[in-house]
Amino acid sequence: MLLSIQDLTKSFDSAEGPVPVLQGVSLTLAAGETVALTGESGSGKSTILHLVGGLDAPSGGTIRIDGQDISGLGDAGRAALRRTTVGIVFQQFNLIPSMTVGANIGFQARLAGRTAPVADLAARMGLSAQLDKYPEDLSGGQQQRVAIARALAAAPRLILADEPTGNLDEATADSVMDLMLEAIADSGAGLLMVTHSDRLAARLSRRLHLSGGRIA
């Protein structure tokens, strides 16, 4: 199993004491599988993504990626995980404004010590003409395609996408989703995607609904 989560809990401190966000979430995701994570705001969808991506540490439970338990990893271990094993696509693209499109696409792969097929990915995403431009020169849809290409360039085992089309209009969102799903299918990676859109969720192989910090 590519991803296996067992009894995952996460609480955040507040003035009134710890606030539980995740209360014993368990799920699995196989290689090549695409899973949509839906739920109302505050249900903990993004928190699961952050924990799986090693951006944050869980309060309890285990997360295994390719059999390796990442729940107890320290700062450096989680950083290595982010470099080599997962690719994250954010809603707001989060490109590096000071680097060209080409440099942005290849950045994470090079961090992981891998050779990035920048030209291939750019061609696939329809970005060949934009390689030497800076992010601020691109449209929102183009920027998100760069972000997806960047996540795929490092050939990660698992792609985590947090509302990747939330900032795009419907037509652009569909086109970006087409490209992303096609590229992920070709790469054989798994996809865990947070979305509010039933329409987009329906395009993935499986759908999990989160409510009150639990899988409903």
Add this chain to the structure above:
Amino acid sequence: MTFAVLSAILSHWRRAPLQFIALLAGLALATALWSGVQAINAEARSSYDAAAQTLLDGQVDRLVPADGGAVTQADHLALRMAGWRVSPVAEGRLNGVRILGLDPNTVPAGVGQIDIADRADADAFRTGDGQIFGRAEALDRLGPVPPEPVPVAEIAPGTVVTQIGVAQRLLDRPAGHIDFLLLDPDQPDGLPRLAEIAPGLSRVAAGGGTDLSRLTDSFHLNLTAFGALSFVVGLFIVHGTVGLAIEQRRPMVRTLRAVGVPLRLLLWGLGLELLIFALAGGALGLILGHLIAGALLPDVASSLRGLYGAAISGELTLRPGWIAAGLAMSLAGVAIAGTGALVKVARLPILAAARPRAWAMGHRKGQRVLTGVGMAALAGAGGLALWGTSLVAGFALVGAVLLGAAAILPAILSSVLRFGESSANGPVAEWFWADSRQQLPGLSLALMALLLAMAANAGVSTMVSSFRLTFIGFLDQRLAAELYVDTKEEPGLEAWLTDRSDAVLPVQSVEVEVRGLPTDLYGTRPDPLYPDNWRLLEGGAAAWQTMFDGRGVLINEQLARRGGIGVGDILPLAGQDLPVVGVFGDYGNPIGQAMIAEPLWTDAYPNEVPRRFAVRTDPAAVPGMIEAMQAEFGIAPDSAIDQAGIKAVSLQVFERTFAVTGALNLLTLGVAGFAILMSLLTLGSMRLPQLAPVWAMGLTRSRLGGLDLLRAVLLAGLTTVLAIPLGLALAWALLAIVNVAAFGWRLPMFLFPADYALLGVEAILAAALAAGWPAIRLSRIPPDRLLRVFAAER
């Protein structure tokens, strides 16, 4: 509505306490350094004014005995009876205090006047029954003396004034003793000539060699330049912080306008806020400036006393003009820094999207304009360097070089960073260079401040150190002999000295006019002492021998510059037409000087008898020779001067100058370091959206923190590399143009590579210290703060 708008505007500072501190501290530091230096200068000038009043320097002509002794009562009476309006003065020192005895009935109007009406019994002063006036510290130093002490602030430091009879008693002089006579400027017509009535007296013109202000102006000019630079450095902090504070409130401004707040009210509110900051920061700066001036003033006083013999008080007086000037500078600074930001607000469309990076992007656009302006300023500076000779041109050059260099700094740094990016190997290195370039707009103001601070440090250090080396050279030149004897005419003294030394050189001069300029003409005896120790600025190695042979004259730099005289020009001196064969450096001398061979001089002035001698001998023999001379001739102990002793004392006192400039250097560098710290702290939160994705892709927080520290050090290092040549250009402009235009002599410029290296290390250290805290904050930032960047997207 007004209150609600003001509350909304001011609420920003609750959420941005660091910005609040940065703005207030920037204003306070800028005002403090400026007003501190101004306070020192005002105090010194006030002391000079008092000195001019009470020391009688440079105000009226005097009659002094030609033989250096006392004025006889017979001469005094003869002059009075002939209609000359003269006033007797007795002066001397007691317990280190200068006692000035005046005759209140005859002292010329406006000279040495003391306003005693409110403080003392005028009759007691006039009749000499016993009142003595001076500053409290001078009266304390004088100790318990019979006259009643009356503290008066207007009198020169270290001086007391009393009636001439009291002075004579205090100084243990015989009744009727007169040291010199003051000449009333308003003399009746048709007076008999002085030589007919009192041939033993000679007239000394006002303002000859004792006008302190011309010399000390050089010192104050440097201090003022330093203060102005410090203010500009502080202004950079204020400019950056005000701009950022306004920019961060763009969304709020947009919202307020959207809900119906008139633009005019918003602008008034923001303007009022800036006014409050200006007044609060200015007041804080004045307090700080007062403390800085108070701490530096004793050293400044010692410097001036040691360098020029100018006595100024070591105490600071709070002057209304100084307070007003400080607050005005603070207000002007805020006006300069805030106007652009307010104009931006005025032009902001209500529907403009909130763009967090607009500040940086706006800077990038403005940068292109700034670079153009900077290049134009530097081109103008080049023209001034080539063709400018006046004082205004000198200052314009300094200003153009500094502002031009500061304006093009971001463009230069950007090019260097772009080069680094293109030659970087590896993704982190590439990101580092690219991100550094991205951060440049936010850091550029702080880096400009650092550039100016560093340049000022390098420039002023070069100037002061050059000053010091020249001063040492001057001491070596003027105190080249091992012993100086300065006494009244002593028959047989020269022969006595000749028998006991390697050489005896009379130091003999008369005052003449050369091309209308007052000039001391010296008769010089041939000796290797001169060519070995005196520095010729023009003229070859043979110049000295030509002069010794009576075939030419050597003149000092001041005479050469003011009189437009060069080597080869013919000067009529001592009844001869002599060609100028060389020009010697003569630092600090306010009037011209010319040297001719001794035989020419004695032929022209046969009645002049040398009373001062330079004696060449074994330094170890000097103390014994002084003792023997005193036993043989009974000359006063202070008439024989041991060269080594004078040099040691002079240099020791001169080191005080370094204490002052060193302290100002450190303060300016500290302000620049503070600018970097505040820029990094305020940019810290703005940077998170750029750092969070990189962190998400696998760079640890500690590595990001380390890279931020490295970035600050790198940028500071690059700025240092540019600041040193800029500082040297500044020093050159001050020495070669400003000093020459202002004072008529040029200080040679020396380079001090080790000092510059140390300065560079200090600057990098200051930047590292400033960046250390933000870097540590970044390396320890909780992950949820970074995650909020992504969470804030929804």
